[in-house]
Amino acid sequence: MTDLSLAVVLAESARRYPDKVAVVDGDVRVTYAQLWEQARSYAAGLRELGVKPGDTVALVAPNVVEFPRAYYGALAAGAVVVPVHLLLTADEAAYVLRDSRADLVVCHTSQLAMGAEAAGKAGVPLVTVGPVPSGSAPARRLEDVAAGVAPLRSYLTRSAEDTAVVFYTSGTTGEPKGALLTHLNLVMNATVNAFDANDARPDDVALGCLPLFHTFGQTVSMNSTFRVGGTMVLLPRFTGDAAIELMLREGVDVFHGVPTMYVALVEAAARYERLPRLRLCISGGASLPVAVLEKFNAAFSTTLFEGYGLSETSPTASVNQPHFGTRPGTVGHPIWGVEVEVARAEVEERIELLPAGELGEIVIRGHNVFAGYLGRPEATEQAVVDGWFRTGDLGTKDDQGFISIVDRKKDLIIRGGFNVYPREVEEVIARHPAVGQVAVIGVPHEVHGEEICAVVVADGVTGDELIEWSRERLGRHKYPRVVRFVDQLPLGPSHKVLKRELRRSVTISEE
Template sequence: MVMSTYGNATLSAATILSDSAERRPDHLALVSGAERITYGALWHSALRYAAVLRERGAGPGDRIGLLVHNSPHFPVAYFAVLALGATAVPVNVLLKSDDIAYILRHAKARLLVCSAGSLGEAEPAAEAAGARVLTVGAGAGPGPHPALDELAAGAAPIAGPVPRSPDDIAVVLYTSGTTGRPKGAALTHLNLVMNVTTTMLSPFAMRPADVLLGCLPLSHTFGQICGMGTTFRAGARLVLMGRFTAEEALDLMEAEGCTVLMGVPTMYLALVEAAARRPGRPGLERAYSGGSALPVETLAAFEAAFGCPVHEGYGLTETSPCVAYNQPGLPRRPGTVGKPVWGVEVAVTRPGAEDALEPLPAGEVGEIVVRGHNLMAGYVDDPGATAAAFVDGWFRTGDLGTLDDEGYLTVVDRKKDVILRGGYNVYPREVEDALLRHPAVARVAVVGLPDPALGQEVCAVIVPRDGLRPDEKLAETLLAWGERHIAAYRRPRRVVFLDRLPLGPSGKVLKRELAALLGPAGDAGRPVA
């Protein structure tokens, strides 16, 4: 028997909810459509869900898939799994059957809790993976699968959270698979409790009186741990959106008195555009961006439109997720992701060093490495990937960045996204930031295309602003603008227009998918210049 690092100490991430339920049972925890649920009711529902899961044979250490839309069923099922001592495996509801089956099979999930509306993709996936299905949500009712919410309504709740060791696995979150098959990052109870408690204080500064707009998918780490987790830990209120649209977000923020917003850059851009079409503004006090780089122009436009500061940060699935943030009480540095959160260290090291890390001086570009309470236990059933990700206790992020003399971190790009053109390193984010300053560009992703002479050529994939015709003339205008404003070795020589960019659940552009769409000649979209 392997002894826990923490001896006889116990800790359950279910206490993120249960503590607030004990302290503030009658305070509103969750608003979802017409439903308004108190902390006491939410926790009691989770304990009843846990009872049904236990009756179905689930127990400590078992992995349970959660294919649940943004609805009250997600937090209830999530905290039920944690209270039972089992491991939650959230699954993105946008995935297709083959991808769902891969995650369930790889995680060895015994059960799948599934929104009734997702059964079309979930049923064949669960059958292929050997997982039993329980449904939740309207329409579950009579059918081939038990309805977890209906069974729970008549169940006696379990007594409370099953004691777990701090280093037991609480959640397995699968990466977006931007570089291959998704990997399962195993996060411990300590990871969740520490990251939620730390970031609740700073950067999120969540207080019981706060109201957060829950517009991020709860299956993803940003919405799940930063959004739902810190809100419930603080005893604040979560106003949940089933699916983000800028107009509905503005309506909800005004109607519910939201004080805090967490979102990805595409949401901030959409909110700026929607706000320009209507009077009135919600009384936001602060906003937080993550998931991918927030263009400085978008940050400035949002602050001008909404009158509240935007704090940009950085994190990864493997770091539970927060690494660094522009934090209240410290000078904000737009364009940076601020300083490391409490208990976390960040260094920038020479890229390519395999067995030992070589720290670089301030200002030099290198690989970002992280250590602290936030590091995952490892990748599920992938000792090779786990070993490659850690060196001397540091996690290698695969991201390139710089640290300045005051400890502010700037993320430059993914190592795998760097374009090698004629012997020069071209960082796509720098080119993207420059192109976003052109008024015709709504969204942009820069990728490298094979070139026989230079190795790779720089290609800008652009979504034009509404009302603009994506034709040869616009492409030539943008290329000429790039010639004036971007250094010769990194300016794009090709422009491709698309209606939308392929995005992962965190809002990151899926550049591998984009490159495959373009093909080696970059001849997808319309037109190519």
């Protein structure tokens, strides 16, 4: 057995950079030595509450300093961490608690409305972290328990192949599944992101605005920043203006975000005479329209690196990297130690790799691939075939190794027997100067089977004008015949556009 704990990410940086600021949370500044001591104190408190190595601790917390304290504290105690999405209903969160067999819920006091109800429904004990709301007597506080015992001297031993974190997938088809990520998965992903794929440096000041309960925010933003010894400036609620103002105030030079965040930053940038000097910008979580990438690079005088990954791949699988150069519209090359290839999508029982340039399903293998779905051996068997993880994403790989994601298999639109990939249509519409955001979906149609519909956030343009714009730039079977305007696109907990919600609303209105 090889010993390895994800807690080592914080422990080692506390040893190397004890007096350096690890986290900025409003007016609070916490050094690496302080954060590691606080995490070990939380770990001792969790043990006092009966948490044993291998037990499961659910964490309900926003982007505040208590998140890394509790996260690394649970890991140091030898527990498995289940981060809970904060936008879930109490019933949805209770499902996660029951399915993960959580032994304890650690809930930030700002999230008690959902967290306490979910814990009650699932029959799981709860402790709080964070400030006590005035005039209330919340559940037992982890800080109070921890104050009565000495901090653990270090983290408890775990095996590299033991589960460290369980991420729940969004459940676009059926109930959410718990993806089992091992200590090796997550330590390697943080390390490769920090030292190989990206030009990360110990003097980085990164904006922690991605939800830390999500795999992208947790691994690429928090764990990778801590792995390299940088400083993370936390922003609990993202807006373009709030991000720019905080980045200017704290000297942030590294930004990790999803496409909707880059859209908001581009829009907000026009309102500022001075913008932050961003040295390293990473986009992931969903496809980034090339038009947005170009506008962001121009506004902030920087280079944005788009990457790709999933909860099941820790998450990073590929990214545009300084070593290979960048190519807009692609997700770059596989990270070190990981293979990303294209397989025949219609053959499900085995992996048939395709030559360069051919369209197929993106498949991944390497140190980043998860250990399976919790309690779902059949789903695991369908997802991991011949040692490769089948992503459900369609894409290509050119002869220089650049990977392009065309679309999700399930988002493919078939109009009159012709395949239409929404992303291609979105790229064209996103270039219209009046368009802020766009999502393209298929809606039922009696004649064509499906019709192409563009759902748009825009100002000063009509639907007919957008249809004409698209018709001039796309094949006859590709341009949208239906345009719907909305004030905002529906977003999930990880800031991805929820196309299933759009399909539901547009289908009803069109019938």
